[in-house]
Amino acid sequence: MIDEITKFSEQLNRQRKSSTVIIFGLLLCGFAAAIPMFNDSIKHEETLYCNSKVICRGANIKRGISYLIDRERRNQLFDNNIYVKKILPPEDPTAFVWGIISSGLLLSAYGVSRAITNNQEKAIHSQFKLLKIKALENDFLEQTHIDLFEFSKQNQAEITKQAIARQTSETIQAMKSESEVQLDHLNGQLQGELSIKTHELQISDLSKQIAENLLSEAETKRKLEKLNKPIQDTKQPTPDEQLKLTLIDALKAHEDGWLWKIIDSLKPLWLIGNQGSGKTYTASAIALIRKYSLGAPIYQLIDRHATGDNADVWKLLDAQFKAETEEDISIAFEDCCERWLTRIKQKPTTKQQVIVDEFTNLKSLCGNSAIAFFKASLTDTRKAKEYLLGITHNATNESFPDGTAAARKAGTILLEKFSANGETPLSRVVVRHGLVDEQGNSLEDVERTLPLWFHPLKIHEHFNGKPIDL
CATH class of the missing domain: 1.10.287 (Helix Hairpins)
Known part of the structure; x- marks a missing residue:
């Protein structure tokens, strides 16, 4: 040094x-x-x-x-x-x-x-810090060395005592009579057993002390490694996690976070509005956010125009199953009801999505299977950990099964979209029901707006190399 x-x-x-x-x-x-x-x-x-x-x-x-x-x-x-x-x-x-x-x-x-x-x-400051660390390391090593030296010295003294005691015992033994020798033999057997026990105890104590020394040495090395280890920042999120956090923070900051509350909720979400109001694009954007930020892939896409007029809208979702014909849609409705019951029994830990478009027409085309599907969605989707995202024209009985008005109001979220001239979608939306305030009070007919960047293509690019400037 x-x-x-x-x-x-x-x-x-x-x-x-x-x-x-x-x-x-x-x-x-x-x-x-x-x-x-x-x-x-x-x-x-x-x-x-x-x-x-x-x-x-x-x-x-x-x-x-x-x-x-x-x-x-x-x-x-x-x-x-x-x-x-x-x-x-x-x-x-x-x-x-x-x-x-x-x-x-x-x-x-x-x-x-x-x-x-x-x-x-x-x-000078850097050198002083290095010298301080080395001095502390030397102190720890020197202390460990002293402990080992003292232990060795004690063992040597014990050996010397035993040698002297043995020589003295041999001299005294030669001076004893035959009866005293027999008596000593009996005592010797007892002492032998006692010595064995004592020896075992000493070995146990030595093993314990060695283990303590090794533990102390390991603790010393751990402290030295901690001192020599450079200060590191807390764990940083991965780029994908950072993109998720950035998007979620932007949603939470937008108008008291109403949109994020709707996206994160497992209540069935239904979008209504006239033609040209952008219902399908809004549904696609919500589905992509749930896919990338909440880890919920699109399991089923139920749409008569899935590969037709709406192909450009849905192509970014990469749905696992698509139902487009009337027969396939009826089967898909029945499959949803059975799958939800199965998932509820299995208590799933992962989430997935089901998207239904133009439910107004599907109700009349598929009949009982569509009605059973809708009624089951009011109670089963949340327990089955499936996001249901539906699109229809309006909130009247023409769009939904009869007798479900009260259940719809209590168990679904209804979001209405608007257009300027029947062709240009507006950022203005109205949450008809399903949203609550900080005290849990239900909010009805609350007018809100969508962020300007709320578009499926931009959200897809955000997670694929072109982050949104939020």
Whole structure:
């Protein structure tokens, strides 16, 4: 450790010497370059003049800075009484340049001095910290070594005692009679058993002490590793997790987080609105957010136009199963009812999605299977951990089965979309029912807006290389 301190001190001395030479050189050059600034004849043009009434030679000739003389000559009396003999140009017209160079050199000297000082200060602090860690490491190792030495010394003393005791015992044994020998034999057997037990106890104690020493050494190494280990930041989220957190934070910050509450809820979500209000695009955006942020893939897409008019809208969802014909849709409705019951029994830990479009027409086309599907969705989807996202024209009995009005209001979320002219969707929406405030009170006919970036293509790009500027 002393050698390290000595080498470090020599290194600092070399740095100070080299920096002193550099700084001295810069100061010397700076002051030398500043010399012309102290002599007016070097910097300024001068005028030689004398009184017009005397002979203009020798001591009668006076010298002055030209621009000052010209200022005085504005006085006609002064101008009439002098005689200008000669104009002397400045000895060095670049004197001002040398002044700037001088300032630059002096500032450079200060900068070099400051940089060297800061560098050495940081080096000293770093070296002191390293020496402190090494000193602590040496202390721990030295303490462990002392403990082992004391243990060894105790064992040696014990061996010496046993050897002396054995020699003494042999001498006494030779002096005893036959009866005393027999008695000692019996005592010896008892002592032997006792010695065996004592020996086993000593071995146990030694093993315990060795284990404690090893544990202490391991603890010492752990502390040293902790001291030498650089400070690291807390675990940072992966890029995918960061994208999820960014999007979720933006949704929570948008108008008190109403949209995130709806997306995160397992209540069946139904979108209503006239043609051109953007129901399908909104449903696709919600489904993508649930897919990427909540880990819920799209299991079933039930739409008569899944590969037709709505193909461009649904293509980003990558649904596992699609039902497009009337027969397939009826089977899909029945499959949903059976699957929900099965998942409820299995108590699933993962979530998935079911999307139904144009339920108004499907109700009349599929009959009982559509009615059974809707009624089962009011109670089973939440327990089965499936998000149901439906689209229909309105909230009347024409769109939903008869006798379900109260159940719909209590067990679903109804979101109405609007358009400006039947073609251009508006960001304005109205939550008809299913949303609650912070105190749990139901909110009805609450008007809200969707974020400007709420579009399925942008959300898909957000998780595929083109994050949204939120």
